[in-house]
Amino acid sequence: MNDTHPFRSRIGAARHTSRRSNQLLRLIRAAQPITRTEIAERLSIDKSTVTENVKPLIADGVLTEETQTAVGPGRRSRVVSFAENGSYFIGVNLGVRRTQIGTSGLRGGLTEYDDLPTPRSPTAALKKVRQRIEAIVEHMSGRRLMMIGVSVPGMTDIDRRRLIFAPNLGWQEVDIASELALASGTPVIVENDATAAAMYEARLKIRESDDGLLSNFILIRSGTGIGVGLVIDSEVFRGGGSARGVAGEFGHMTIVAGGKQCVCGNRGCWEMYASAASAASLYMGDRPPKSGETVPRFVEIVARANAGELRSRRTLEKIGDHLGIGIANVIMGVGIPRVVISGRLVYAWHLIEAPMRAAIERSIIGATHGWSVEAGEPAGSAIGGAVEAAIEEYLNRI
Numbered sequence: 001m002n003d004t005h006p007f008r009s010r011i012g013a014a015r016h017t018s019r020r021s022n023q024l025l026r027l028i029r030a031a032q033p034i035t036r037t038e039i040a041e042r043l044s045i046d047k048s049t050v051t052e053n054v055k056p057l058i059a060d061g062v063l064t065e066e067t068q069t070a071v072g073p074g075r076r077s078r079v080v081s082f083a084e085n086g087s088y089f090i091g092v093n094l095g096v097r098r099t100q101i102g103t104s105g106l107r108g109g110l111t112e113y114d115d116l117p118t119p120r121s122p123t124a125a126l127k128k129v130r131q132r133i134e135a136i137v138e139h140m141s142g143r144r145l146m147m148i149g150v151s152v153p154g155m156t157d158i159d160r161r162r163l164i165f166a167p168n169l170g171w172q173e174v175d176i177a178s179e180l181a182l183a184s185g186t187p188v189i190v191e192n193d194a195t196a197a198a199m200y201e202a203r204l205k206i207r208e209s210d211d212g213l214l215s216n217f218i219l220i221r222s223g224t225g226i227g228v229g230l231v232i233d234s235e236v237f238r239g240g241g242s243a244r245g246v247a248g249e250f251g252h253m254t255i256v257a258g259g260k261q262c263v264c265g266n267r268g269c270w271e272m273y274a275s276a277a278s279a280a281s282l283y284m285g286d287r288p289p290k291s292g293e294t295v296p297r298f299v300e301i302v303a304r305a306n307a308g309e310l311r312s313r314r315t316l317e318k319i320g321d322h323l324g325i326g327i328a329n330v331i332m333g334v335g336i337p338r339v340v341i342s343g344r345l346v347y348a349w350h351l352i353e354a355p356m357r358a359a360i361e362r363s364i365i366g367a368t369h370g371w372s373v374e375a376g377e378p379a380g381s382a383i384g385g386a387v388e389a390a391i392e393e394y395l396n397r398i
């Protein structure tokens with residue numbers, strides 16, 4: 001490994017990447033291999049503009065263009081993909097219960113290396129993560145680590161280097177980027193986990209869709225808490241001014257005045273009523289378990305409901321109702337009618353969907369506008385999002 005990271009010189013430099021070339025690179029990554037004609041059609045731009053953007057990146061060895069023989073008589077076409085140039089990315093999802101660490105190249109191929117319990121203290125947790133990263137770098141010798149993306153269940157600072165506050169982890173003011181800095185100088189980016197998950201879901205949906213963009217949507221991640229990622233005008237939105245890094249903290253909007261005590265210090269927060277973790281508390285009657293009594297995990301509540309147990313069915317219906325109330329508030333506040341739900345709560349989708357829809361329909365937005373709520377990934381968006389955050393940042397800088 002070189003003393004100076006090859007990418008370091010570009011950090012801090014003015015970002016010349018235009019929005020168009022960001023979108024173009026995202027589309028290539030989601031839909032590769034892809035022809036220049038298809039890129040032009042899906043982004044509604046001229047083929048010459050595609051060529052203008054793609055050519056220098058082919059010359060730089062970031063992209064590659066190969067001849068592909070398509071099915072049919074003598075059909076050959078030139079397709080663009082990211083080059084297999086030995087570069088790779090590490091993603092770390094610092095979850096409340098568990099931490100996942102994985103790698104990916106620009107051509108895809110997510111490899112999960114580790115899934116370990118998250119130590120309670122930030123120092124112990126980051127020391128462990130750092131050791132794992134160093135082991136991966138050693139294992140991948142000969143390949144070049146371009147960026148490390150760390151997703152966290154809380155707010156980040158403006159530069160996305162520090163975690164400001166993650167109530168469910170109990171962590172405050174942790175300089176994650178410095179703690180994980182390698183001698184090679186590989187940049188570390190710290191991203192809110194719901195924002196990271198939104199980037200990940202956006203790529204999956206771009207791959208499935210016919211156009212090249214996923215302009216506006218709200219990603220709601222419900223697991224231990226609730227996080228919200230916002231994609232507005234095809235870019236993630238993190239907030240503005242001194243509150244940049246705060247946007248999407250809807251998990252802590254109050255929906256019940258004087259309601260249940262939340263770990264953030266306030267009462268009646270949305271995540272106390274509509275997260276997967278809140279289902280266990282509701283199932284137990286919102287009282288501490290008696291001695292010898294075990295609190296069921298979320299997947300167990302879902303299994304019991306599937307087996308016909310009334311108490312778990314009622315619990316999940318109530319969660320769905322509160323989820324819908326919050327979703328209506330978020331749609332009204334942000335003005336975006338397309339919602340994707342991800343995280344553990346998705347395991348109960350068939351049970352929560354009807355009461356959730358009924359709650360949205362009761363709201364003014366439900367009565368006046370079209371809206372959609374769909375289920376995303378129950379699990380993959382955690383580590384997928386962390387890696388995505390690293391790659392997205394890299395693409396923004398080239």
Ligand SMILES: [Zn+2]
Nearest residue numbers: 252262264269
């Ligand atoms: Zn709260």
